Amino acid sequence: MNPVVTISGGGIIGNYISLRLDKSNIKSVIIEKSKGQNSQKENIRTLTLNRFSKKLLDDIGIKVPFAAIKNIYVFDGDGSGKIDFSSTEIDEDDLSYVVFFNDLYDQLQNQERHQIFFDNEIEKIAIDNETNTSEITLSSKDKINTKFIAGCDGRNSNVAKIASLNEKKSSYDQTAITFTAKCELDNVEDAHQIFSEKGIFAIMPVPKNKADSSHTIVWSVDNKNITDNNIENYVYSNISYFEKKLATKIEVNSEILNFKLFNHHFENYISDHIVLVGDAAHSIHPLAGQGVNLGFADADALCEEIADSYERSIYIDQATTLKRYEIRRKNMNLLMLKSMDFFVNLFGSKNLYIKLLRNFGLSGVNKTQFLKKFFINHAAAKNNL
Numbered sequence: 001m002n003p004v005v006t007i008s009g010g011g012i013i014g015n016y017i018s019l020r021l022d023k024s025n026i027k028s029v030i031i032e033k034s035k036g037q038n039s040q041k042e043n044i045r046t047l048t049l050n051r052f053s054k055k056l057l058d059d060i061g062i063k064v065p066f067a068a069i070k071n072i073y074v075f076d077g078d079g080s081g082k083i084d085f086s087s088t089e090i091d092e093d094d095l096s097y098v099v100f101f102n103d104l105y106d107q108l109q110n111q112e113r114h115q116i117f118f119d120n121e122i123e124k125i126a127i128d129n130e131t132n133t134s135e136i137t138l139s140s141k142d143k144i145n146t147k148f149i150a151g152c153d154g155r156n157s158n159v160a161k162i163a164s165l166n167e168k169k170s171s172y173d174q175t176a177i178t179f180t181a182k183c184e185l186d187n188v189e190d191a192h193q194i195f196s197e198k199g200i201f202a203i204m205p206v207p208k209n210k211a212d213s214s215h216t217i218v219w220s221v222d223n224k225n226i227t228d229n230n231i232e233n234y235v236y237s238n239i240s241y242f243e244k245k246l247a248t249k250i251e252v253n254s255e256i257l258n259f260k261l262f263n264h265h266f267e268n269y270i271s272d273h274i275v276l277v278g279d280a281a282h283s284i285h286p287l288a289g290q291g292v293n294l295g296f297a298d299a300d301a302l303c304e305e306i307a308d309s310y311e312r313s314i315y316i317d318q319a320t321t322l323k324r325y326e327i328r329r330k331n332m333n334l335l336m337l338k339s340m341d342f343f344v345n346l347f348g349s350k351n352l353y354i355k356l357l358r359n360f361g362l363s364g365v366n367k368t369q370f371l372k373k374f375f376i377n378h379a380a381a382k383n384n385l
């Protein structure tokens with residue numbers, strides 16, 4: 001088998017890259033560790049796509065039900081600071097789009113054009129300088145000769161380990177709790193985010209294909225306040241705090257999922273013919289719902305660079321192609337990661353002066369048109385991050 005690109009990991013980003021390359025007639029194959037398709041699980045977990053990610057999906061014909069967000073209200077539950085964003089301020093119809101993770105995943109994976117090998121993983125990669133390819137040995141002992149190896153295998157990337165790339169990793173000491181709920185907030189196109197001592201609480205509308213639910217909640221809680229065994233208890237004991245802040249009843253109506261939160265970032269995304277993309281290269285706090293959006297921006301840049309190399313010459317120069325990708329994406333991702341860490345630290349602080357500063361900061365930005373526009377454009381992906 002001689003695909004141009006071998007993709008380790010058939011998650012959202014791995015599947016997108018494969019479909020996108022197919023549009024440029026570039027052959028790829030996906031090696032996925034899990035045993036088979038996800039499908040038919042209850043829709044609980046959501047992703048907030050920015051306008052850029054949605055356009056990338058539209059362009060390859062992927063359509064999933066979504067709930068559009070037109071306004072975002074952010075406030076400090078322990079103080080008076082607040083800031084709001086509206087799509088009208090940037091002359092757009094919407095700021096972002098909530099989709100169910102399973103809907104998007106199934107849509108991407110069920111495309112006929114795919115070649116996916118499940119229950120398999122890359123065991124060894126050896127460069128053959130004569131043919132300018134890499135020979136991959138899979139755990140099934142099958143062999144693949146390929147030009148590029150894209151590591152899209154998530155937070156504990158196997159490909160990054162094989163390439164011995166250096167990682168910086170730290171825990172947020174928080175757990176993200178997520179579930180769907182029924183509630184009667186006035187405007188179905190509003191999202192709210194509350195920073196408080198009970199955690200960072202985001203509530204957003206869900207697509208209409210889950211009839212009994214109106215909203216999704218992503219709630220990040222300090223690990224010192226919960227244990228793995230009392231997460232449900234924590235939700236039911238503390239949700240009334242947010243019900244009061246939002247003046248609505250929030251009726252939990254799904255299983256409560258949880259994810260331990262940490263960030264990681266690789267010093268280099270590339271080594272020989274290998275490249276890291278999406279969560280394999282970086283992961284961030286979900287407070288701004290940007291993780292998969294950074295992955296889509298990575299995937300777009302990588303597919304552009306590979307297609308560009310193909311158009312220019314028959315000889316593929318992997319080092320130059322991948323370096324161009326790394327230059328386009330690494331500092332952008334790092335900037336986002338540092339910004340998220342800044343917010344987590346700012347709102348996690350018990351220091352009185354920092355509390356005053358953040359109240360002043362939020363309300364101050366709300367009154368300063370220039371800064372506000374910058375943040376809205378950024379959230380809606382108009383700043384091209």
Ligand SMILES: Cc1cc2nc3c(=O)[nH]c(=O)nc-3n(C[C@H](O)[C@H](O)[C@H](O)COP(=O)(O)OP(=O)(O)OC[C@H]3O[C@@H](n4cnc5c(N)ncnc54)[C@H](O)[C@@H]3O)c2cc1C
Pocket residue numbers: 008009010011012013014031032033034046047048049120121122152153154155156157158159176177178218259277278279280286288289290291292293294295
């Ligand atoms: C609670 C929560 C809420 C979030 N909300 C948002 C949001 O609103 N918006 C947003 O943009 N982002 C959000 N994110 C982040 C987003 O979920 C991730 O950034 C995104 O799913 C990463 O996609 P990926 O394809 O890069 O990696 P993954 O989804 O991790 O996919 C990796 C794939 O690789 C496979 N794999 C693993 N190991 C191997 C191996 N050795 N060999 C082969 N295959 C392997 C896995 O089985 C999987 O299929 C959220 C995250 C959390 C935890």
